Amino acid sequence: MKLNPFSYFSKDIAIDLGTATTLVYVRGQGIVIFEPSVVAINKKTGQILAIGEEAKKMVGRTPAHIIATRPLVKGVISDFEVTEQMLKYFIEKVHRNRFFFSPRPRVIIGIPCGVTEVEKKAVQDAAKSAGSREVYIIEQPMAAAIGNRLPVQEAGGNFIVDIGGGTTQVAVISLGGLVLTKSLRIAGDRLNEDIINFAQEEYKLLIGERTAEEIKIGIGSAYPLKEKKEMPMRGRNMVTGLPEEIMVSDTDIRRALEKSVGQILKTIKTTVEETPPELLADIMAKGIFLSGGGSLLRGLDILITKETKIPAKVIDDPLTAVARGAGLVLENLDDLREVLADTEELEPPQ
Numbered sequence: 280m281k282l283n284p285f286s287y288f289s290k291d292i293a294i295d296l297g298t299a300t301t302l303v304y305v306r307g308q309g310i311v312i313f314e315p316s317v318v319a320i321n322k323k324t325g326q327i328l329a330i331g332e333e334a335k336k337m338v339g340r341t342p343a344h345i346i347a348t349r350p351l352v353k354g355v356i357s358d359f360e361v362t363e364q365m366l367k368y369f370i371e372k373v374h375r376n377r378f379f380f381s382p383r384p385r386v387i388i389g390i391p392c393g394v395t396e397v398e399k400k401a402v403q404d405a406a407k408s409a410g411s412r413e414v415y416i417i418e419q420p421m422a423a424a425i426g427n428r429l430p431v432q433e434a435g436g437n438f439i440v441d442i443g444g445g446t447t448q449v450a451v452i453s454l455g456g457l458v459l460t461k462s463l464r465i466a467g468d469r470l471n472e473d474i475i476n477f478a479q480e481e482y483k484l485l486i487g488e489r490t491a492e493e494i495k496i497g498i499g500s501a502y503p504l505k506e507k508k509e510m511p512m513r514g515r516n517m518v519t520g521l522p523e524e525i526m527v528s529d530t531d532i533r534r535a536l537e538k539s540v541g542q543i544l545k546t547i548k549t550t551v552e553e554t555p556p557e558l559l560a561d562i563m564a565k566g567i568f569l570s571g572g573g574s575l576l577r578g579l580d581i582l583i584t585k586e587t588k589i590p591a592k593v594i595d596d597p598l599t600a601v602a603r604g605a606g607l608v609l610e611n612l613d614d615l616r617e618v619l620a621d622t623e624e625l626e627p628p629q
């Protein structure tokens with residue numbers, strides 16, 4: 280690796296711009312930021328009040344005109360200005376203590392695959408205006424595969440499924456590029472909504488999003504479990520208006536999640552069907568790799584294995600794979616440049 284005498288000060292960074300969580304990796308240090316991709320806004324004035332962890336804490340504890348938005352809802356950049364502010368906040372947080380003479384950093388940003396050229400450019404511009412020298416874009420499934428040390432630059436096929444909060448991304452990678460990608464706007468958030476709807480329809484119980492997520496993580500599954508699981512679900516009875524607690528089982532929740540899980544599965548199966556046969560042979564041997572928080576749903580790996588006849592496995596530390604992968608690219612930019620997304624040439628640095 281070539282060493283730039285200033286690299287110690289320059290703090291090049293890699294960012295996983297997730298729909299639920301943003302992670303920041305600093306060269307030579309590893310992951311230093313792991314915060315919710317949330318921005319709190321005063322709806323009356325449009326002013327941004329807080330970002331990240333602090334913004335998440337404000338939700339539900341502040342007056343109604345203060346709302347929390349997730350700028351990357353459903354995996355697309357739904358609100359560019361807010362995304363830009365969030366990106367700036369995270370970049371500046373890392374650079375707060377840098378020396379005044381240190382060069383501006385290089386930044387690699389992992390974004391969902393399938394975003395438009397305009398959105399890619401928008402993310403690049405945001406990072407530039409936050410003080411970056413060079414900005415590169417990498418698609419999240421590519422970064423996840425590299426984070427899991429898959430041989431993405433070889434001629435064989437690699438199959439990766441990244442299930443986050445807003446999107447499920449399915450990708451086949453070979454020779455340093457994405458051969459096939461599919462993106463579905465059904466992932467962890469939708470599973471929470473399914474549980475909220477299920478509680479209303481089945482028990483006339485109004486529950487919050489946090490409760491739904493706790494139930495999902497506590498007893499949710501995609502495939503029948505060996506041991507039964509139960510958990511109290513607390514909310515407000517819609518008829519009486521009073522608080523109520525109902526015991527729900529893994530079977531109930533599996534039923535609630537069935538439809539969305541089925542759609543995720545269908546997208547994976549369609550991708551398998553469209554994979555060129557010569558790559559499929561490698562994939563059958565290597566397996567399907569699952570990353571992202573949503574892949575932690577119990578039994579999802581078993582369900583995918585049964586339905587595709589290809590062994591599926593959740594990778595180690597699935598929540599940090601994209602950030603670790605983008606970080607590896609940052610550390611080895613000369614060797615790994617080809618895995619970056621194609622973007623229009625940026626203006627040369629001054």
Ligand code: ADP
Binds near residue numbers: 443445
């Ligand atoms: P993103 O990349 O979109 O920011 P993440 O990879 O951080 O998303 O995943 C966030 C999603 O993972 C959330 O919907 C969260 O509820 C879900 N999740 C986290 N842990 C678990 C778990 N143990 N079981 C099921 N879902 C989980």
Ligand code: MG
Binds near residue numbers: 295297298419441443
């Ligand atoms: Mg992600």
